[in-house]
Every structure is written in structure tokens, then in C-alpha cells.
Amino acid sequence: MNKGIIYGVGVGPGDPDLLSLKAYKLIKSAKYVAYFKKKNKDGISYSIIKKYLKKNVITVSMPYPITTELPFLSSEYNTILSKFYDDCCEKILSIISTNNDIIVLCEGDPFFYGSFMHIHSRLKNKNKIEVVPGITGMSAAWTATDIPITWGDDTLTIIMATLEEEEIIKRIKNSDAILFMKIGSSFEKIRKILIDLSLFEKAFLIENASMLNQNVQKLAEVPTKSLPYFSIIIVHGNGRRP
Numbered sequence: 001m002n003k004g005i006i007y008g009v010g011v012g013p014g015d016p017d018l019l020s021l022k023a024y025k026l027i028k029s030a031k032y033v034a035y036f037k038k039k040n041k042d043g044i045s046y047s048i049i050k051k052y053l054k055k056n057v058i059t060v061s062m063p064y065p066i067t068t069e070l071p072f073l074s075s076e077y078n079t080i081l082s083k084f085y086d087d088c089c090e091k092i093l094s095i096i097s098t099n100n101d102i103i104v105l106c107e108g109d110p111f112f113y114g115s116f117m118h119i120h121s122r123l124k125n126k127n128k129i130e131v132v133p134g135i136t137g138m139s140a141a142w143t144a145t146d147i148p149i150t151w152g153d154d155t156l157t158i159i160m161a162t163l164e165e166e167e168i169i170k171r172i173k174n175s176d177a178i179l180f181m182k183i184g185s186s187f188e189k190i191r192k193i194l195i196d197l198s199l200f201e202k203a204f205l206i207e208n209a210s211m212l213n214q215n216v217q218k219l220a221e222v223p224t225k226s227l228p229y230f231s232i233i234i235v236h237g238n239g240r241r242p
């Protein structure tokens with residue numbers, strides 16, 4: 001086992017003030033910082049905390065090999081991403097093998113649909129890894145609407161918009177509050193489902209929650225358009241209360 005520690009650090013949803021004190025202390029003193037990013041773009045997690053880094057910090061960017069989403073079940077998707085995460089682990093191991101610690105930045109919370117989980121699962125039995133939780137994008141999203149998400153014994157269901165229509169409808173029918181993530185090219189599908197289930201008028205679209213370009217709208221007022229990657233649709237719960 002290497003002596004260096006891998007820290008998976010949640011940097012929150014976008015506002016650099018929404019970091020935990022623990023994350024802030026680690027980031028401020030870090031010598032090595034790794035982060036995922038889309039090809040030809042600044043990493044969002046890196047952009048969030050850039051201003052806190054030491055001048056001589058060494059950064060390791062890990063650009064995703066895929067920009068458009070292939071179906072999750074395609075073997076091509078799995079092969080490409082699996083190799084990518086293996087390569088990321090190699091990069092990280094090469095640093096901690098010199099007895100240095102490394103921080104891997106994660107937007108929101110690392111264990112909530114975060115890429116860091118793929119590093120964690122590959123290296124957890126080989127190296128010391130510490131995970132620092134972060135405020136999730138969904139928490140920033142419902143806060144941005146200024147309406148509570150769940151009351152009393154409401155059930156909140158978090159649905160990936162990439163699921164099949166039939167599956168989504170089944171899950172909505174067992175929920176009080178509903179939140180859609182990973183919307184992208186599934187926007188039309190979600191709109192249709194919410195219209196069919198008479199939930200459309202209650203729904204909100206939140207783009208870039210807690211970021212400088214945050215945008216909150218009633219879904220019914222949003223024209224058909226392509227959404228930014230950081231988009232969430234919410235139907236708030238309305239349950240029991242005193």
C-alpha cells in the first residue's frame with residue numbers, strides 16, 4: 001500500500017461558498033489536485049475551487065473520452081469508460097506512490113452519481129481513500145426554487161431522465177416529490193410524461209443551481225430547447241404538516 005492518501009472531495013453544486021470547511025482546508029493546502037472534465041472545456045469542479053488553490057499546485061486533468069452520451073447498456077460505452085477510469089487510476093497511483101497525497105475533485109457529492117465512485121471502487125482495497133461529502137446539485141436546485149422539497153412523510157424519488165418512459169411513469173406513481181437529473185436529450189420525454197400525468201403545471205426547471213448563471217423557471221413557461229448539462233426538474237412534495 002502507498003503512503004499517500006487519495007481524497008475524494010465534494011466541492012458542492014457551484015457556489016464556491018458552499019464548500020464544507022473540511023473540503024476547504026484540504027483544497028487550500030493541496031499539492032496535487034486531480035479533476036474530471038469534458039474535452040476542450042474547463043472542469044466545472046476545478047472552476048469552483050480554483051481561487052482557493054496554492055500558487056504552485058500541480059493539477060492533473062482527466063478529460064472524458066466521450067462527449068455525447070452513448071446508451072448505458074452499450075458494450076462500447078462500458079469498454080471506453082472502463083479503460084478511461086483504469087487510466088485515471090494509473091495517473092493517481094503514480095502520484096501517491098511518491099508518498100504524496102492527492103485530491104480528486106467532485107462536483108456536488110462524490111458518492112452521489114459522481115465519477116469519483118469509479119476510482120473509489122477500483123482503488124479502495126489497494127490504497128487509503130477518504131471521501132469528503134459535499135452539498136448536492138439537487139439540494140441547491142430546490143433551494144433555488146424557495147419551496148421545500150418534502151413535508152412530513154412525503155416520499156422523494158430521484159429519477160434519471162435516461163430511464164425508459166414506462167419505468168419513469170411507474171416510479172412517479174409511487175412518489176410525492178419528484179426530481180429529474182441527467183435530462184439532456186430526454187427533455188421532451190420528461191415534458192410529455194409530466195403533461196400526461198397532470199404534473200406539468202407544478203414542475204420547475206432549475207439550470208446551473210447556485211452558479212452565477214443560475215436560472216429558475218416554471219416548466220410550463222420554458223420553451224422546447226436544449227438544456228445545459230446542469231439542469232434539474234422538480235415537482236415539490238405537498239405532504240402532511242401541522
Ligand SMILES: C[S@@+](CC[C@H](N)C(=O)[O-])C[C@H]1O[C@@H](n2cnc3c(N)ncnc32)[C@H](O)[C@@H]1O
Nearest residue numbers: 013108109112113136137181182208209230231
Ligand atoms: C453525474 S450527476 C452528478 C451529481 C453530483 N455528484 C451531485 O452531487 O449533485 C450530473 C447531474 O446532476 C445534476 N446537477 C448537478 N449539479 C447541478 C447544479 N448545480 N444545477 C443543476 N443540476 C445539477 C444535473 O442533472 C446533471 O445532469
